[in-house]
Amino acid sequence: MNFHPGAFIDSLYYMGVGMLGIMLVIGVIIGITALLNKITNKKPANKKDSLK
Amino acid sequence: MEILYENLLKLEWQQIVMWAIGGILIFLAIKKDMEPTLLLPIGFGAILVNLPFSGAVTQIVDGAVEEGALSVLFDAGIANELFPLILFIGIGAMIDFGPLLANPKLMIFGAAAQFGIFFTLCVASMFFDINDAAAIAIIGAADGPTSIVVAQKLMSKYLGAIMVAAYSYMALVPIIQPPIIKLLTTKKERLIRMPYEQKEVSKLTRILFPIIITVIAGLIAPASVSLIGFLMFGNLIRECGVLNSLSDTAQKVLANLITIFLGITIATKMQADQFLKPETLLILGLGLVAFIFDTAGGVLFAKFINLFAKKKINPMIGAAGISAFPMSGRVVHKMGQAEDPQNFLLMHSIGVNVSGQIASVIAGGLILNFFS
Numbered sequence: 001m002n003f004h005p006g007a008f009i010d011s012l013y014y015m016g017v018g019m020l021g022i023m024l025v026i027g028v029i030i031g032i033t034a035l036l037n038k039i040t041n042k043k044p045a046n047k048k049d050s051l052k
Numbered sequence: 053m054e055i056l057y058e059n060l061l062k063l064e065w066q067q068i069v070m071w072a073i074g075g076i077l078i079f080l081a082i083k084k085d086m087e088p089t090l091l092l093p094i095g096f097g098a099i100l101v102n103l104p105f106s107g108a109v110t111q112i113v114d115g116a117v118e119e120g121a122l123s124v125l126f127d128a129g130i131a132n133e134l135f136p137l138i139l140f141i142g143i144g145a146m147i148d149f150g151p152l153l154a155n156p157k158l159m160i161f162g163a164a165a166q167f168g169i170f171f172t173l174c175v176a177s178m179f180f181d182i183n184d185a186a187a188i189a190i191i192g193a194a195d196g197p198t199s200i201v202v203a204q205k206l207m208s209k210y211l212g213a214i215m216v217a218a219y220s221y222m223a224l225v226p227i228i229q230p231p232i233i234k235l236l237t238t239k240k241e242r243l244i245r246m247p248y249e250q251k252e253v254s255k256l257t258r259i260l261f262p263i264i265i266t267v268i269a270g271l272i273a274p275a276s277v278s279l280i281g282f283l284m285f286g287n288l289i290r291e292c293g294v295l296n297s298l299s300d301t302a303q304k305v306l307a308n309l310i311t312i313f314l315g316i317t318i319a320t321k322m323q324a325d326q327f328l329k330p331e332t333l334l335i336l337g338l339g340l341v342a343f344i345f346d347t348a349g350g351v352l353f354a355k356f357i358n359l360f361a362k363k364k365i366n367p368m369i370g371a372a373g374i375s376a377f378p379m380s381g382r383v384v385h386k387m388g389q390a391e392d393p394q395n396f397l398l399m400h401s402i403g404v405n406v407s408g409q410i411a412s413v414i415a416g417g418l419i420l421n422f423f424s
Contacts, residue, residue: 037257
């Protein structure tokens with residue numbers, strides 16, 4: 001085990017790409033889930049129908 | 053006569069230290085109720101494999117290889133990642149994504165709370181080669197199976213220490229998180245109420261969700277597809293409505309059976325010569341760093357969102373994105389109630405908590421994409 005302080009700076013690239021990647025993937029999942037909710041949620045019956 | 057005490061003379065002090073460590077893990081499991089399903093088997097296994105010439109692990113005796121049962125189990129279930137993946141089916145069957153599906157925006161906090169993984173990767177890379185640093189960083193996933201799979205795929209030699217750190221810190225979430233959350237939030241922020249609006253989630257959404265997540269994660273981080281796929285397969289069994297018996301088996305019998313073997317088998321990597329190293333202490337420290345920065349990442353991201361949001365978010369819920377399910381969600385809810393007994397954050401925090409489960413697996417996949 002050795003101590004290489006410079007490795008911290010070198011690894012910042014992975015931090016940036018990793019966090020960006022995870023935000024993008026989750027962002028896509030949020031969008032698709034919201035869309036799914038919109039498409040699959042039952043619309044409330046309109047007043048005319050409910051009066052019949 | 054000599055044959056009765058011959059083995060006793062081979063006992064080394066390092067093995068006695070490992071017995072003590074095993075004893076501590078068993079004590080924490082039984083007395084403190086800390087992750088008992090895993091810490092108890094790991095603790096017992098640590099004693100079992102640290103007996104001189106233990107027949108439980110493969111040994112070379114007089115030049116001949118004598119296979120041990122635990123080593124065989126390790127090769128059969130952990131070296132090929134089978135046990136953690138099968139356990140994921142059970143975990144997937146246990147998780148109700150309902151609160152998350154009702155409010156999908158919460159998922160973003162699950163992503164933010166993976167910051168600790170990547171920060172720890174940077175810190176660990178100063179001490180270890182990059183593959184070991186990545187395996188250590190994934191302790192921050194706060195998820196045992198993901199840690200095992202990533203450490204195995206990256207061929208880390210520190211699997212034992214990584215597992216002990218991952219499961220110990222998961223159990224310590226109620227102790228680790230509150231001071232960090234308090235340090236980063238004001239009382240006024242902790243008092244923010246978030247009324248919960250009950251929204252109906254259609255059965256079709258519940259069924260399509262695990263399938264879509266698997267496809268998206270698989271396309272972007274193909275290395276994570278087995279992890280996320282098994283998790284979502286378990287969830288699909290739960291939500292489809294026609295496999296209740298299988299869902300029940302996955303949640304109870306399957307998960308319990310694998311857990312029994314998983315814990316005790318992990319202990320094969322806790323033999324004194326592999327475990328008692330300065331690196332182990334450093335890994336335990338880095339694991340703590342990962343959990344602290346995960347928590348900080350989630351809380352600070354929620355505070356950042358509050359700069360722009362009309363409806364303010366209680367930033368404490370960001371901390372629940374750490375994954376450790378359901379402890380983290382409960383910790384946040386309890387902290388909210390401690391500040392204001394009328395503040396019910398549970399549904400929000402549990403929603404963020406399950407999103408952390410998904411995000412941590414994706415983070416594991418990204419780490420594997422980078423380094424495997």
